[in-house]
Amino acid sequence: MKTISAYIHGAKTAWRSLRLTLFIYLSYLGIALLIAIPFFGLFRSATGNSELADGLMKGFDATIIREILVSKGQMFRVFIQGLFPWLIGFALLQVYLTGGIYSKIASPGGRSNVSGFHKSSIRFFWRFLKLTVYFLIIHILLGLILYLPYLIITGVHTNLTDKQVVVPFLILLTSHLVILNFIFTWSDLVKSAIYEQDSRKVFKGIFRCLKMALRNFFRLYLLGILLALAPAAAAAAYYLLRSGVTVDTTGLIMLFLLIQQMFIMLRVFFRIWRLSAVYRFYLSAINPIFGHGM
Amino acid sequence: MKSIHLFFLLAAALFTAGKGSAQVILPSPLSPRITQYQINAELNPDKKTVSGEMTVQWKNPSRDTVSELQFHLYLNAFKNGRSTFLSARRSGLSEEKDWGYTDIISMKTGSGELLTDQLRFIQPDETISPFPLRLPEEKPFPQELYGKDQSVVSVRLTNPVLPDSTVTVTIQFTSKLPKITARTGYSKDFFFVGQWFPKLGVYEPAGMRYARKGGWNTHQFYPNAEFYANHSLYKVDLTVPDEYVVGSGGQLMKETASGGKKTLSFRAEDIVDFAWTASKDFQIAEDQWKNVKIKIMLQPEHFYQAERHSKAVKYALEYFDAHVGPYPWPYVTVVDPPTYGQGAGGMEYTTLITAGTFYLIPEQIRMAEMVTVHEFGHAYFMGILANNEAEEPWLDEGINSYWENRIMDWAYGEKTAMLGFPFVHVGDVEFARISWLGGLTPNLVPTFNNSWSFPRGTYGATVYQKPATMLNTLERMVGQECMDEIFRKYYERWAFRHPSTKDFIRVVNEVIRERGDYKYGPDLDWFFDQFLYGTAALDYSVEGIRVSPAMEKGGLYDESSEKTFLETDRIEDRFRSVVMLSRKGDGIVPVEIRVRFDNGEEILENWDGKDKVFDLIYERKERVVAAMVDPGQKLLLDSNLLNNSFAVKPSAKPALKWAARFLFLVENIMHSLSLIV
Ligand SMILES: [Zn+2]
Numbered sequence: 001m002k003t004i005s006a007y008i009h010g011a012k013t014a015w016r017s018l019r020l021t022l023f024i025y026l027s028y029l030g031i032a033l034l035i036a037i038p039f040f041g042l043f044r045s046a047t048g049n050s051e052l053a054d055g056l057m058k059g060f061d062a063t064i065i066r067e068i069l070v071s072k073g074q075m076f077r078v079f080i081q082g083l084f085p086w087l088i089g090f091a092l093l094q095v096y097l098t099g100g101i102y103s104k105i106a107s108p109g110g111r112s113n114v115s116g117f118h119k120s121s122i123r124f125f126w127r128f129l130k131l132t133v134y135f136l137i138i139h140i141l142l143g144l145i146l147y148l149p150y151l152i153i154t155g156v157h158t159n160l161t162d163k164q165v166v167v168p169f170l171i172l173l174t175s176h177l178v179i180l181n182f183i184f185t186w187s188d189l190v191k192s193a194i195y196e197q198d199s200r201k202v203f204k205g206i207f208r209c210l211k212m213a214l215r216n217f218f219r220l221y222l223l224g225i226l227l228a229l230a231p232a233a234a235a236a237a238y239y240l241l242r243s244g245v246t247v248d249t250t251g252l253i254m255l256f257l258l259i260q261q262m263f264i265m266l267r268v269f270f271r272i273w274r275l276s277a278v279y280r281f282y283l284s285a286i287n288p289i290f291g292h293g294m
Numbered sequence: 295m296k297s298i299h300l301f302f303l304l305a306a307a308l309f310t311a312g313k314g315s316a317q318v319i320l321p322s323p324l325s326p327r328i329t330q331y332q333i334n335a336e337l338n339p340d341k342k343t344v345s346g347e348m349t350v351q352w353k354n355p356s357r358d359t360v361s362e363l364q365f366h367l368y369l370n371a372f373k374n375g376r377s378t379f380l381s382a383r384r385s386g387l388s389e390e391k392d393w394g395y396t397d398i399i400s401m402k403t404g405s406g407e408l409l410t411d412q413l414r415f416i417q418p419d420e421t422i423s424p425f426p427l428r429l430p431e432e433k434p435f436p437q438e439l440y441g442k443d444q445s446v447v448s449v450r451l452t453n454p455v456l457p458d459s460t461v462t463v464t465i466q467f468t469s470k471l472p473k474i475t476a477r478t479g480y481s482k483d484f485f486f487v488g489q490w491f492p493k494l495g496v497y498e499p500a501g502m503r504y505a506r507k508g509g510w511n512t513h514q515f516y517p518n519a520e521f522y523a524n525h526s527l528y529k530v531d532l533t534v535p536d537e538y539v540v541g542s543g544g545q546l547m548k549e550t551a552s553g554g555k556k557t558l559s560f561r562a563e564d565i566v567d568f569a570w571t572a573s574k575d576f577q578i579a580e581d582q583w584k585n586v587k588i589k590i591m592l593q594p595e596h597f598y599q600a601e602r603h604s605k606a607v608k609y610a611l612e613y614f615d616a617h618v619g620p621y622p623w624p625y626v627t628v629v630d631p632p633t634y635g636q637g638a639g640g641m642e643y644t645t646l647i648t649a650g651t652f653y654l655i656p657e658q659i660r661m662a663e664m665v666t667v668h669e670f671g672h673a674y675f676m677g678i679l680a681n682n683e684a685e686e687p688w689l690d691e692g693i694n695s696y697w698e699n700r701i702m703d704w705a706y707g708e709k710t711a712m713l714g715f716p717f718v719h720v721g722d723v724e725f726a727r728i729s730w731l732g733g734l735t736p737n738l739v740p741t742f743n744n745s746w747s748f749p750r751g752t753y754g755a756t757v758y759q760k761p762a763t764m765l766n767t768l769e770r771m772v773g774q775e776c777m778d779e780i781f782r783k784y785y786e787r788w789a790f791r792h793p794s795t796k797d798f799i800r801v802v803n804e805v806i807r808e809r810g811d812y813k814y815g816p817d818l819d820w821f822f823d824q825f826l827y828g829t830a831a832l833d834y835s836v837e838g839i840r841v842s843p844a845m846e847k848g849g850l851y852d853e854s855s856e857k858t859f860l861e862t863d864r865i866e867d868r869f870r871s872v873v874m875l876s877r878k879g880d881g882i883v884p885v886e887i888r889v890r891f892d893n894g895e896e897i898l899e900n901w902d903g904k905d906k907v908f909d910l911i912y913e914r915k916e917r918v919v920a921a922m923v924d925p926g927q928k929l930l931l932d933s934n935l936l937n938n939s940f941a942v943k944p945s946a947k948p949a950l951k952w953a954a955r956f957l958f959l960v961e962n963i964m965h966s967l968s969l970i971v
Contacts, residue, residue: 032960040953044946049838051920051939053948061709062720066728067935090964094971132971139970159482162633163595163653170654184969243716253951260958267965 002284003219007226010277013105014269020104020117021272024097025265031093035086042079046072057248095132098275099124102195105276127194130202135187142179146172185224185278186213192275192282212285223281227274231267238263317561319545324564324622325525325790328353329494336533336555337487337572342391342480344490345468349404352463354455356499358508361454363463364416365447367396368489371515372472372479376442378417378514382746385475394472394479398492401449404462412450417443418512419746445515447492465492474637476517477648478569486631486638486648488569489521496522496682496792503682503794513684518753519745520676520683520690521567525790528562534572541591541627542570543646562645564622564790566680569643571629579604583611585624592630595653599662603628603649606666609705614674614697617778619785621673628666642669644677658714660706664722667705668698678789686795687745687753688826692761693798696769699723699762723766727930730759736933737829742795763930764825770928771814771883772806780805795826814884821883825931830881834903834923835937837874844868844913871918873910873940877903881931888925891916898925919943 014021046068047053055064069076103120150172154165189209190202199205213220238259247256335346354360371379372387372394380387387393401409455461469490472479478488495512498505505511511522534540536554544560551557562568571591579600581588590603607628611621629648631638639650647669651662675697676683676690683690702711702722711722720728730736733755739748741761748756769777784793784801803817814821824830848862873889887899893916901908901923912918922939924932932938 028961028964032957032964035960036953036957039956040949043949043952044944047936047944047948049940049942049944050936051922051941051944052936054945056948057951060717060719062718062728063724063935066731070731071934071936087963087967091967091970093964094968098968098971128971136970159634161593161595161653165633166653247951250947250950253947253954257954257957260954260961264958264961264965267962271965271968 002216002281003223003226006223006277006281006284009280010227010273010275013276013280014273017104017272017276018269020101021265021268023114023117024101024268025261027093027097028264028268029261031086031090035083039079042075046075059246091132092129095128096121096125098128098191099195101272101275102191102279105272105279106195124195127200127202128191131187131190131194131206134202134206135183138183142176142183146176181224181228182213182221185220185227186210188275188278189213189220189282192279195279196282196286212282216281216285220281223277227270227277230273231270234263234266234270317547319561319563319624320622323527326353326355327527327564328355328497328524329526330528331491331526331568332529333491333568334531335491337485337535337538339483339485339535339538339572342471342485343468344471344487347464347466348491349462349464350492350494351460352455352494352497353460354457354497356497356508357457358499359454359456360497360508361451362510363449363451363461364418364495364510364512365449365492366489366495366512366515366521367398367445367447367492368515368521369394369396369469369472369478370444372475373444374442377445378419378443379445379476379517383517387473387475392473394470394475395444396467396469396490396492398447399466399468401463401465403451403453404464407452409449409451409463412452413447414449415444416446416448416512417514418446418510419514443514446495446512467492474635477638477641479638481632481635481637484571484573484575484632484635484638486569486571486629486635486641488567488641488643489515490569493521493523493567496524498792503792503797511682511685513746516684516746518687518748518757520687522682522684522792523566523680525564525566525680526568528560528565528568530560530562530568530570531557532560532570533557537574538572539574539576539578539591540570540572541576541589541629541646543568543627543643544570545625565644565677567643569641569646571631571638571646571648573632575632581608583608584615586611586621587625589625589627590630591627593632596630596651599630599651599655602651602657602662603630603666606663606705607670610667610670610701613701613704614671617700618674618697618781619678619789622678623673626670626673628670640665640669642672642676644673647672658710658719660702660712660714663706664698664702664712667701668694671697671701674785679785680790680792681794682792684745686742687757688741688743688761689793689795689798691757692741693765695726695758695762696765699726699766700769723763723930726759726762726766730755730763731933736760737831740827740829741825742827761826767825767928767930768818768821770926770930772811776805776809776811779809824881831879831933832881832883832929832931833877833879833934833937834885834929834932835876835878835934836887836921836923836940837876837907837937839918839921839940839942840872840874841917841942842870844870867915868913869915869917871912871914873912873918873921875901875908875910875921875923877906877908878937879933883929883931885924885929886926888922889918890920892919917942 052064052067055061100117100121102124103116150168154160186209189212190205193199193205193209194202245252247253330351331348333346333348335344337344352363371377372385375381398413401413403409451461471485471487474481474486478486495510497508498511499508500506513519528544530544532540533555536551536556540558542560543565544562546558547561548559549556575594576591577594577597579590579592579597581604588604588607590600592600607626614621623645625645627646629646630651631648636650639648641648649662649666649669671694672690675694681689699722707714707721709721710719712725713720733751735752736755738752739756741756780802783805784798787801788797799822806818807816843864846860846863846865848860850857850859875887882903885901885903887901887910888896889899889910890896895916899910920939920941924938
């Protein structure tokens with residue numbers, strides 16, 4: 001019950017936060033355009049006056065891509081290398097936006113002004129950044145625990161069949177996904193706790209919330225799965241749509257651009273849904289009143 | 295494919311022997327069967343040895359009196375680090391049990407005369423320096439490094455073999471198999487037994503291939519090098535422990551068992567080499583194409599992929615039958631080695647081939663299919679048309695890669711044959727071109743070269759993908775029908791003989807002349823001289839298009855007794871367009887150019903491609919807006935396709951489409967980073 005009500009509450013909050021969704025989406029779009037517009041210029045100058053790239057209108061073509069990369073690969077390489085600082089910037093932006101999102105989902109009907117958003121973003125930035133670093137370490141440790149023994153064993157035993165190599169890997173990969181679902185909801189729980197209690201003790205929060213997550217394991221785990229369903233369905237729908245159509249006219253390019261942008265907006269929507277649902281779950285766990293009704 | 299009757303037969307043990315008591319496989323011999331082998335050998339799985347006795351008959355095919363026989367003992371290449379093979383290439387052989395060799399214990403003639411004392415190892419290539427480009431200059435073979443090779447043995451005969459007469463030799467031998475190296479040997483309890491018995495070289499009479507006078511053609515075993523042998527008759531009895539499943543290049547005629555062991559009697563006709571495999575794990579699937587029995591010997595974990603293999607074989611059978619000539623044997627066996635025996639994968643012994651696949655590999659990744667089609671193709675190029683693989687490797691690998699390209703693209707799609715995912719895909723023809731040009735030095739050495747003469751890193755691209763791309767180019771120039779005619783004639787004339795490169799080119803030129811299609815001249819020597827014997831690089835380019843107003847040809851003109859002055863004015867509504875072309879490589883091929891005008895009209899021009907720069911000039915009402923060399927994309931040898939076209943106003947659509955994709959990708963990455971927050 002706690003799970004379902006948190007799930008529904010999250011959806012409702014996200015629905016009431018469409019302006020926030022739009023705001024976050026636009027901030028993505030703005031930054032992405034800063035990169036994509038130079039890419040457009042780069043592509044044009046790489047192909048120059050050649051008509052070879054026209055063949056790419058039909059879709060992927062290994063020969064054409066090879067020709068462009070062989071002649072002008074250096075240009076693309078420099079461009080791609082230049083993107084790495086941006087990646088760090090993106091990550092910091094995500095950390096920043098999270099605090100603002102909480103200010104909205106904590107009072108869905110209430111204030112939703114821009115200055116409130118930024119105030120909250122700034123207030124929680126360092127705490128969420130610390131949390132991100134801790135969880136990054138947890139992810140690395142998990143990776144090492146899962147895969148290091150596997151790599152050592154398959155590296156030492158050269159007499160294994162491919163099935164003996166592949167099957168354990170697939171089992172590990174599945175286990176990893178199963179564990180990730182827990183870790184993601186756990187980290188959302190910690191964020192909820194930090195926000196709700198305005199706590200500065202990030203490290204302590206991780207442990208407290210782990211205890212809480214384990215106590216409510218099945219309910220929380222189910223919530224994680226439910227929250228992953230809609231994004232997975234959206235991704236599948238987009239893939240099916242995309243693989244059914246050859247985008248070869250300006251009209252179709254524009255149509256798909258629109259669909260792609262809606263997909264990104266949807267992803268932002270799902271994120272707000274997720275954070276809000278787990279936040280609600282957290283509240284109901286510390287205060288049973290939230291577990292009932294809306 | 296029409297008939298898809300697949301009969302999977304799980305076989306824990308071997309098949310029962312073929313029906314009845316048929317003593318022969320083919321209605322009549324397809325080759326002169328200069329050599330005939332009767333081998334009786336036993337596998338010792340613990341010691342990794344195959345030992346036994348063989349009797350070989352050799353018929354002197356020449357007008358010479360021959361007083362020497364030469365045998366290959368290929369496994370001696372893996373005996374120690376001083377062999378020619380291991381001097382040139384590092385191996386994974388380290389422990390004592392890893393090394394391999396063939397020991398001749400005794401040798402005597404049919405009349406009982408002992409020859410063992412007459413045996414001596416020879417190094418036929420003592421004066422050839424391998425890898426010439428690595429050495430500063432041609433030097434004699436450095437004896438201290440290379441002089442100890444034992445992969446060729448010579449025996450002097452007291453009674454020489456007269457023309458057309460036959461000598462019989464009986465040999466006791468023991469072969470210790472190496473840990474799989476160069477596609478032969480053992481790994482755990484999997485055995486792939488190739489090059490395992492003393493195998494006669496080819497005696498080339500004067501006039502055959504490049505032979506000025508009669509003599510044995512043998513070479514030390516080199517890395518990269520494959521083999522050369524006469525089409526032979528093989529009768530082979532193999533004894534193995536009961537639990538082993540055996541496959542071979544022969545047809546099983548009889549099987550007997552006693553004392554925990556079984557003896558399998560195989561017979562093979564008109565193949566150039568006899569190899570076999572044994573493992574406890576094989577599971578067998580059977581299929582059939584017309585009268586050809588297809589047997590797939592798979593690892594248990596790959597058994598579900600049996601149909602992928604047999605389909606590939608059937609595609610190849612059908613295609614070769616339709617375009618080159620019949621496959622004469624009534625059987626073919628495909629062996630799927632275990633992961634730990636991958637080193638045995640991708641090898642050809644005419645009627646026995648090895649492929650290689652992976653557990654759970656998606657159907658869109660067609661490595662297993664490609665290898666199967668490729669190795670099967672060697673039944674034609676090497677098996678039936680038995681070239682000297684060591685001396686002219688392109689003649690089997692290059693030509694066979696061309697046919698592999700054709701069959702794969704035909705069977706699995708032109709742009710999807712190798713990799714067939716919706717958003718990432720590549721065909722086999724284009725894959726060959728990309729792999730060839732992907733090397734750092736695609737034209738460093740000629741394709742026509744001995745297998746031991748390729749400098750580091752050039753062998754694969756120069757012997758497989760470049761000649762395949764060369765023949766794919768030729769096919770697009772002369773047409774597929776003409777190519778088929780060439781190969782049908784090549785097959786008819788040279789089947790079960792030993793063609794050389796010049797024999798192949800002679801057939802090409804004959805067909806060109808017979809067809810009377812002189813578009814590229816009366817012969818194609820100029821083509822092969824550049825791209826097979828030479829290292830010409832092909833690259834044509836449209837450098838630009840210049841459009842200006844057309845002008846009157848002004849100046850002073852004689853008119854009756856006076857001179858009239860005409861001004862150099864621009865002509866109303868007329869434009870002068872210059873299409874600037876250039877040849878950037880040293881390769882020369884006649885090339886077509888498509889020119890497009892601003893009214894949409896397109897014209898096709900021809901250029902002999904010889905000049906370094908070449909202009910097409912038009913003075914007409916319409917302006918030239920675009921030009922493209924080789925619009926039909928026939929010249930796959932052209933190393934740069936980006937410069938093949940020039941548009942005055944190139945379309946922005948592709949950049950828009952890919953920038954939109956890129957935008958989406960960046961936004962997705964940005965969003966995905968929220969997962970770690
Ligand atoms: Zn091959």
